[in-house]
Amino acid sequence: MTHLKNVSLSYIAEELGVSKTLVSMVMNGNGDKYGISKKTQERVLKLAKDLDYKPNQFARGLRIGKSNTIGLVVSDISNSFYARIARHIEDYCSQQDYNLIICNSDENQEKEIKIINNLINKQVDGLIISSTINDTKHLELLNGKDIPFVLIDRIYRDYPCNHVIVDNIQGAKDATSYLIRKGHRNIACFTISPKYISTQVDRYLGYRSAIEEHHLHFNRKNHEVIPRDDIYNSIFRIIKIRKNNKSLPTAIFLANNQITLSLLKVCSDLEINIPEDISIVSFDDIEVFSFTKPSITCVSQPIESISQNAVKILLELIGKADMYKGTLKQISLETSLIKRHSVKKINN
Amino acid sequence: MTHLKNVSLSYIAEELGVSKTLVSMVMNGNGDKYGISKKTQERVLKLAKDLDYKPNQFARGLRIGKSNTIGLVVSDISNSFYARIARHIEDYCSQQDYNLIICNSDENQEKEIKIINNLINKQVDGLIISSTINDTKHLELLNGKDIPFVLIDRIYRDYPCNHVIVDNIQGAKDATSYLIRKGHRNIACFTISPKYISTQVDRYLGYRSAIEEHHLHFNRKNHEVIPRDDIYNSIFRIIKIRKNNKSLPTAIFLANNQITLSLLKVCSDLEINIPEDISIVSFDDIEVFSFTKPSITCVSQPIESISQNAVKILLELIGKADMYKGTLKQISLETSLIKRHSVKKINN
DNA sequence: TTAAAAAACTAAAACGATTTAGATTATTTT
DNA sequence: AAAATAATCTAAATCGTTTTAGTTTTTTAA
Numbered sequence: 009m010t011h012l013k014n015v016s017l018s019y020i021a022e023e024l025g026v027s028k029t030l031v032s033m034v035m036n037g038n039g040d041k042y043g044i045s046k047k048t049q050e051r052v053l054k055l056a057k058d059l060d061y062k063p064n065q066f067a068r069g070l071r072i073g074k075s076n077t078i079g080l081v082v083s084d085i086s087n088s089f090y091a092r093i094a095r096h097i098e099d100y101c102s103q104q105d106y107n108l109i110i111c112n113s114d115e116n117q118e119k120e121i122k123i124i125n126n127l128i129n130k131q132v133d134g135l136i137i138s139s140t141i142n143d144t145k146h147l148e149l150l151n152g153k154d155i156p157f158v159l160i161d162r163i164y165r166d167y168p169c170n171h172v173i174v175d176n177i178q179g180a181k182d183a184t185s186y187l188i189r190k191g192h193r194n195i196a197c198f199t200i201s202p203k204y205i206s207t208q209v210d211r212y213l214g215y216r217s218a219i220e221e222h223h224l225h226f227n228r229k230n231h232e233v234i235p236r237d238d239i240y241n242s243i244f245r246i247i248k249i250r251k252n253n254k255s256l257p258t259a260i261f262l263a264n265n266q267i268t269l270s271l272l273k274v275c276s277d278l279e280i281n282i283p284e285d286i287s288i289v290s291f292d293d294i295e296v297f298s299f300t301k302p303s304i305t306c307v308s309q310p311i312e313s314i315s316q317n318a319v320k321i322l323l324e325l326i327g328k329a330d331m332y333k334g335t336l337k338q339i340s341l342e343t344s345l346i347k348r349h350s351v352k353k354i355n356n
Numbered sequence: 357m358t359h360l361k362n363v364s365l366s367y368i369a370e371e372l373g374v375s376k377t378l379v380s381m382v383m384n385g386n387g388d389k390y391g392i393s394k395k396t397q398e399r400v401l402k403l404a405k406d407l408d409y410k411p412n413q414f415a416r417g418l419r420i421g422k423s424n425t426i427g428l429v430v431s432d433i434s435n436s437f438y439a440r441i442a443r444h445i446e447d448y449c450s451q452q453d454y455n456l457i458i459c460n461s462d463e464n465q466e467k468e469i470k471i472i473n474n475l476i477n478k479q480v481d482g483l484i485i486s487s488t489i490n491d492t493k494h495l496e497l498l499n500g501k502d503i504p505f506v507l508i509d510r511i512y513r514d515y516p517c518n519h520v521i522v523d524n525i526q527g528a529k530d531a532t533s534y535l536i537r538k539g540h541r542n543i544a545c546f547t548i549s550p551k552y553i554s555t556q557v558d559r560y561l562g563y564r565s566a567i568e569e570h571h572l573h574f575n576r577k578n579h580e581v582i583p584r585d586d587i588y589n590s591i592f593r594i595i596k597i598r599k600n601n602k603s604l605p606t607a608i609f610l611a612n613n614q615i616t617l618s619l620l621k622v623c624s625d626l627e628i629n630i631p632e633d634i635s636i637v638s639f640d641d642i643e644v645f646s647f648t649k650p651s652i653t654c655v656s657q658p659i660e661s662i663s664q665n666a667v668k669i670l671l672e673l674i675g676k677a678d679m680y681k682g683t684l685k686q687i688s689l690e691t692s693l694i695k696r697h698s699v700k701k702i703n704n
Numbered sequence: 705t706t707a708a709a710a711a712a713c714t715a716a717a718a719c720g721a722t723t724t725a726g727a728t729t730a731t732t733t734t
Numbered sequence: 735a736a737a738a739t740a741a742t743c744t745a746a747a748t749c750g751t752t753t754t755a756g757t758t759t760t761t762t763a764a
Binding site: 705706707708709710711712713714715716717718719720721722723724725726727728729730731732733734 | 740748754755758
């Protein structure tokens with residue numbers, strides 16, 4: 009393979025004795041539209057193929073203002089939930105000839121702002137964001153620059169925009185109701201900080217609503233917000249104190265998979281048995297949950313559907329920005345309760 | 357925030373009544389070098405900041421031929437091992453102002469070729485690849501086009517190039533020797549297809565070398581290659597037959613984490629207890645392994661170091677391609693054996 | 705045979721940055 | 735005050751596409 013200088017439109021045009029306009033038209037499949045003769049089209053296509061011509065994306069992007077790249081912003085791609093989301097998003101993107109730039113915000117607001125600016129700067133055609141930010145300035149920025157985006161997983165109650173989420177309220181309600189049906193009356197709920205994140209708010213709401221609908225006593229002290237940067241220790245403290253007090257709940261609804269993992273360790277360290285001493289239901293179905301002893305009953309999110317819908321909406325927005333301007337695409341998907349072995353039936 | 361037309365160099369230049377050459381120089385931090393007066397530099401910087409000027413990356417890329425983007429090719433980003441690799445690679449990249457495009461090959465050779473072509477086409481500045489391909493044509497292509505790349509995880513014995521791997525032979529040897537030291541004499545080894553992948557070859561070699569060094573009887577039948585697309589069933593069959601035959605080994609060295617996960621299920625389904633009936637040591641330390649009952653003894657790879665070294669080498673190559681031409685950067689890192697509870701001591 | 709219509713093609717501008725090769729202006733030197 | 739030098743700054747080409755507004759050539763119609 010000889011190492012030719014980069015093959016450009018002009019080079020092909022020169023070789024064939026035609027204009028680069030013509031070559032461009034043919035290469036973009038518009039030969040017929042512009043009335044280029046079949047014979048010429050074939051000549052162009054043939055040479056382009058022989059020379060392995062690849063249009064320069066910088067030049068193309070400069071001219072038409074599109075990068076065919078979208079950005080994905082999540083807190084941590086190594087978190088199994090986001091890893092699977094990312095995997096499916098990449099699949100759907102690549103099917104549509106889009107590439108995916110993945111960035112991690114680490115639940116750090118300034119970092120996320122930086123990332124979004126960087127992605128704008130990189131001229132991504134659109135963004136899929138699971139945002140950790142408390143306000144909506146970043147979204148206003150995107151709207152101001154007419155850059156399409158879709159929120160996933162987490163949303164803003166008072167700033168409507170395109171999103172694909174899961175019905176967290178219902179999911180949490182299902183989980184809690186299941187515990188109630190199994191005879192539990194004293195059920196705690198652990199959410200994770202920062203507490204403004206919509207998923208955590210909604211899951212708490214769902215938990216609470218199940219408690220109330222079943223006319224159980226609602227005890228404010230049964231809700232704990234676990235600080236994200238010290239999960240194990242804070243759970244350890246909470247459980248230890250309650251154990252000493254003999255005030256352990258009979259069941260806990262865990263609104264986040266990281267909390268659940270730490271709780272498992274804590275229980276093992278404090279010699280508390282699941283589900284004999286405490287029953288648990290977790291949000292998210294991560295791989296680990298089917299391998300633990302006992303395996304964990306949990307609320308499963310339709311990861312593939314979240315991903316597919318997010319990409320679909322985003323690409324539609326990118327394709328015809330004006331057409332969708334003003335319309336909102338908001339999707340809320342159902343969760344499903346996966347019953348395993350972390351819940352014990354109690355007879356009252 | 358008024359929605360200005362995109363701010364360009366020329367716009368800033370016009371506003372200030374200077375040339376865009378000057379603005380470009382200042383914006384690239386070359387004001388002093390080209391003798392632009394401090395006062396002018398400040399004026400430029402100030403206005404650029406006020407207008408939130410962001411250089412157009414297409415234009416810049418077109419001119420200087422750099423995208424500040426690198427591509428990462430792995431088989432599956434949702435696999436916890438690669439998810440963590442990706443996470444660290446993204447960290448190091450973003451620290452150096454590079455973005456990361458992640459692609460999944462699905463262990464499909466044609467797909468990987470397509471991906472690499474697409475990434476070349478996208479003008480990535482370099483690639484980090486964990487390749488699934490059997491030959492090296494794709495690498496020759498990259499070399500032909502002078503696109504720097506670094507292989508991770510998997511390499512080609514007879515096609516030397518830059519790489520960062522782990523000493524798989526030693527890791528497997530450590531694992532197997534540990535089993536031997538625990539009194540095991542009949543040790544099987546399960547690797548995963550495709551069998552040409554260097555990691556699997558090397559781990560088998562390490563296993564074998566431990567057996568031989570300890571003067572144990574080497575039994576060819578103790579090595580099984582599990583087909584990647586039917587892991588559970590094929591392990592099920594193997595174990596079931598051996599169980600019926602009473603020819604189960606006392607221990608198995610599992611050269612891949614997916615095999616281990618399936619084996620756990622199989623053992624549970626066939627009511628074989630680990631480590632009482634069979635001891636196991638796995639390659640890779642994935643999160644699950646500390647949560648299973650029993651927890652899994654395994655060979656852990658230094659994921660952060662692999663990632664960091666790969667990025668470091670790649671960025672050096674990108675920076676000064678000619679300087680490194682001909683030199684090879686090859687790094688082999690040490691693994692460590694993490695002792696948990698999946699191995700039983702046997703008294704002979 | 706010539707004008708009109710249709711078919712096939714093209715020149716040149718534009719996108720927005722970088723960079724080369726100079727031009728202008730200010731300051732020193734003699 | 736003229737010449738030399740230093741300090742600032744700039745015009746224009748360039749990267750490789752796409753696209754607008756044509757032009758040229760061929761065919762058809764009268």
